[in-house]
Amino acid sequence: MAVTEGVRPVAERTSAKRPNRLFKNMTAKIASIPMILTALVVFIGCTLWTIYHSFTKSRLLPAPDKWVGWDQYERLWNTRRWLVSIENLAIYGVCSLVLSLVIGFTLAALLDRKIRGEAVFRTIFLYPFALSFIVTGLVWQWILNPQFGIQQVVRNWGWEGFTFDPLNNAEIVIYGILIAGIWQGSGFIMVIMLAGLRGIDQDIWKASRVEGIPAWKTYIFIIIPMMRPIFVTALVLIAAGIIKVYDLVVAQTSGGPGIASEVPAKYVIEKMFQAQNLGQGFAASTMMLVSVLVVLIPWAYLEFGGKRRD
Amino acid sequence: MTDATQTTPQRTAAAMSGPRGPKPRRRITPSNIMLYSILFVASVYYLLPLYVMVVTSLKGMPEIRLGNVFSPPVEVTFEPWVKAWSEACTGINCDGLSRGFFNSVNILIPSVVLSIAIASVNGYALANWKFKGSEVFFTILIFGAFIPYQVMIYPIVILLREMGQGISAVTGTDFRLMGSLWGLVIVHSIFGMPILTLLFRNYFTSLPDELFKAARVDGVGFWGIYFRIMLPMSLPIFVVAIILQVTGIWNDFLFGVIYTKPDTYPMTVQLNNIVNSVQGVKEYNVNMAATLLTGLVPLVIYFVSGKLFVRGIAAGAVKG
Numbered sequence: 331m332a333v334t335e336g337v338r339p340v341a342e343r344t345s346a347k348r349p350n351r352l353f354k355n356m357t358a359k360i361a362s363i364p365m366i367l368t369a370l371v372v373f374i375g376c377t378l379w380t381i382y383h384s385f386t387k388s389r390l391l392p393a394p395d396k397w398v399g400w401d402q403y404e405r406l407w408n409t410r411r412w413l414v415s416i417e418n419l420a421i422y423g424v425c426s427l428v429l430s431l432v433i434g435f436t437l438a439a440l441l442d443r444k445i446r447g448e449a450v451f452r453t454i455f456l457y458p459f460a461l462s463f464i465v466t467g468l469v470w471q472w473i474l475n476p477q478f479g480i481q482q483v484v485r486n487w488g489w490e491g492f493t494f495d496p497l498n499n500a501e502i503v504i505y506g507i508l509i510a511g512i513w514q515g516s517g518f519i520m521v522i523m524l525a526g527l528r529g530i531d532q533d534i535w536k537a538s539r540v541e542g543i544p545a546w547k548t549y550i551f552i553i554i555p556m557m558r559p560i561f562v563t564a565l566v567l568i569a570a571g572i573i574k575v576y577d578l579v580v581a582q583t584s585g586g587p588g589i590a591s592e593v594p595a596k597y598v599i600e601k602m603f604q605a606q607n608l609g610q611g612f613a614a615s616t617m618m619l620v621s622v623l624v625v626l627i628p629w630a631y632l633e634f635g636g637k638r639r640d
Numbered sequence: 641m642t643d644a645t646q647t648t649p650q651r652t653a654a655a656m657s658g659p660r661g662p663k664p665r666r667r668i669t670p671s672n673i674m675l676y677s678i679l680f681v682a683s684v685y686y687l688l689p690l691y692v693m694v695v696t697s698l699k700g701m702p703e704i705r706l707g708n709v710f711s712p713p714v715e716v717t718f719e720p721w722v723k724a725w726s727e728a729c730t731g732i733n734c735d736g737l738s739r740g741f742f743n744s745v746n747i748l749i750p751s752v753v754l755s756i757a758i759a760s761v762n763g764y765a766l767a768n769w770k771f772k773g774s775e776v777f778f779t780i781l782i783f784g785a786f787i788p789y790q791v792m793i794y795p796i797v798i799l800l801r802e803m804g805q806g807i808s809a810v811t812g813t814d815f816r817l818m819g820s821l822w823g824l825v826i827v828h829s830i831f832g833m834p835i836l837t838l839l840f841r842n843y844f845t846s847l848p849d850e851l852f853k854a855a856r857v858d859g860v861g862f863w864g865i866y867f868r869i870m871l872p873m874s875l876p877i878f879v880v881a882i883i884l885q886v887t888g889i890w891n892d893f894l895f896g897v898i899y900t901k902p903d904t905y906p907m908t909v910q911l912n913n914i915v916n917s918v919q920g921v922k923e924y925n926v927n928m929a930a931t932l933l934t935g936l937v938p939l940v941i942y943f944v945s946g947k948l949f950v951r952g953i954a955a956g957a958v959k960g
Contacts, residue, residue: 354771355769355770355771357769357861357863358765358769358771358774358862359771361761361762361764361765361862362761362762362765362766362771362777364758364761364762364833365758365762365765365777365778365781365833365837366777368781368784368830368833369777369780369781369784370777370780371799372784372792372796372830373780373781373784373787373792374780374784375795376792376795376799377787377791377792379795380791380792380794380795392794392798433682437679437682440675440678440679441679443675445672445675445676445679451679451682451683453943453946454683454686455682455683455686456942456949456950457686457690457939457942457943458686458689459953460887460938460939460941460942460949461891461935461938461939462890462891462892462893462908462934462935462938463891463893464891464908464911464912464934465891465908465911465931465934465935466689468911468912468915468927468931469689469692469693469928469931471915472692472696472709472924472927472928473688473689473692473709475709475924478704478707478708478709478924479708479709480709482708483708483709483710486708513685513686513689517686518953521953521954522954525954570785570786574789576893576894577893577894577908580893580912581893581912581915581916584916594790595788595790598790599790599793599894602793603898611790611794612794614790615788615790615791616791618788618790618791619787619788619791622786622787622788626783626786630783
């Protein structure tokens with residue numbers, strides 16, 4: 331096979347300038363079939379399929395002929411559970427975006443100060459990222475347990491009235507999940523930031539030292555603006571992760587108390603596979619896609635539109 | 641940092657005290673004390689859950705009821721570990737996490753092999769055998785990585801069901817993709833494809849082009865170059881890809897719960913069912929032992945692989 335393959339391109343070059351385009355690189359094309367199928371059938375085909383069916387009255391089975399227009403979306407935005415999910419996602423999203431960036435950058439900046447034992451600290455900060463959201467959620471469920479966890483420890487210290495029971499308080503349950511989410515993911519942002527800091531020219535530091543500018547000012551006014559692309563990358567990665575939040579909630583609270591910690595991804599899965607209300611699931615997942623596009627399109631525009639200009 | 645280690649004993653003996661003057665001052669400045677104390681406080685936050693898991697899993701239930709999550713065990717017992725592994729109940733059966741562990745292993749090995757095989761060929765084709773439209777498919781793939789899984793999950797259920805029926809009809813057997821291990825393997829290969837293809841494409845692009853051209857001149861074809869030149873040269877990137885996939889697939893929950901049935905549930909799903917099952921008395925020590933057991937595989941990989949793990953996850957970050 332290898333021999334016959336190799337002969338052809340040479341023959342091409344000598345005889346005709348351009349034989350049939352379709353058969354050029356035939357083996358490469360055949361080898362790429364899994365990629366082509368994934369791109370076309372799964373990423374484009376399945377997405378369009380779901381969007382189309384979100385306009386139908388699919389219940390237990392997809393019903394492509396029962397067109398109902400925007401009905402599913404109307405019902406979706408009138409469902410309290412969905413609104414709670416969106417609100418939770420917004421709170422979780424904004425907080426985890428800000429906290430991940432701040433913690434990630436701060437830790438990276440501290441590690442970049444030529445300290446001893448950098449590798450040890452880095453290992454400690456990053457190891458949660460290797461663990462699954464299920465493990466993360468279950469551990470933090472246990473640590474935040476009101477009877478034995480942090481609340482009880484502080485009470486044992488003598489502060490009897492101390493209450494910190496986020497997982498059973500509908501008002502603040504999402505922050506309980508946030509603590510776990512930050513624990514799992516911020517080390518990853520630190521690694522990205524650290525790579526960015528290492529890429530900064532050391533002469534910048536020398537220059538700012540010569541000028542007598544304090545380190546924190548150098549970070550805020552010189553280093554951070556220089557690291558804009560890194561921040562954008564981190565932002566996109568965090569945002570893409572936030573929308574997918576599902577397992578963490580399932581493990582830590584199962585959406586409770588009541589529906590207080592529901593998230594959109596969980597709403598979709600439950601509508602599709604438990605409530606036998608496919609249409610709602612499709613509509614909700616299409617809304618998730620829309621929210622991703624809202625983040626992704628400006629980023630892609632900045633990233634690729636900017637490059638073309640240069 | 642470096643100049644301290646450069647000073648050799650002979651040099652110090654030669655009474656060269658002058659240039660070494662400013663060194664010792666560095667480590668005890670107030671700002672350094674601040675720096676280290678912040679790092680230590682942060683370390684406590686990150687290490688606490690691991691500590692709690694270990695400590696809880698080594699205590700007996702009476703001790704847990706008396707104390708709090710942070711108190712170290714007075715009497716160390718490994719019984720919770722044994723129970724988590726072989727006796728814990730999920731509501732359906734009571735044979736512990738071991739079932740989930742072996743399910744996960746059975747899912748993991750073919751998924752890792754298949755996804756890496758496909759993605760490395762993709763990357764190779766994209767780097768060295770560009771054809772009309774190849775970049776378009778690659779762009780779709782990369783953007784596809786950002787599509788929420790929930791959008792594609794249901795149509796894939798249908799696809800797997802239909803494909804399974806097709807294969808059954810052709811072979812005359814009762815072959816199912818949906819709800820079986822192989823369906824999940826395909827799903828993992830599909831969703832691992834964007835990041836892995838990117839990883840391999842970037843790596844193969846960085847290899848010197850002359851190698852490829854020389855092989856072409858010698859008449860070696862697509863697969864010949866792939867197996868005889870590219871594969872032997874790209875061992876490090878394969879290790880990175882393996883680390884990435886093993887941790888990713890082991891930690892997966894969503895696909896496991898949707899594309900498999902209860903008796904083939906992977907470890908994460910089973911763990912969640914054990915810990916969050918509503919029946920019976922909550923055995924926190926068994927739960928934590930089970931949690932730690934599930935986390936052990938990625939943790940071991942993380943601590944053993946070290947820098948390569950970082951390279952793997954950083955490779956996903958250079959998308960932009």
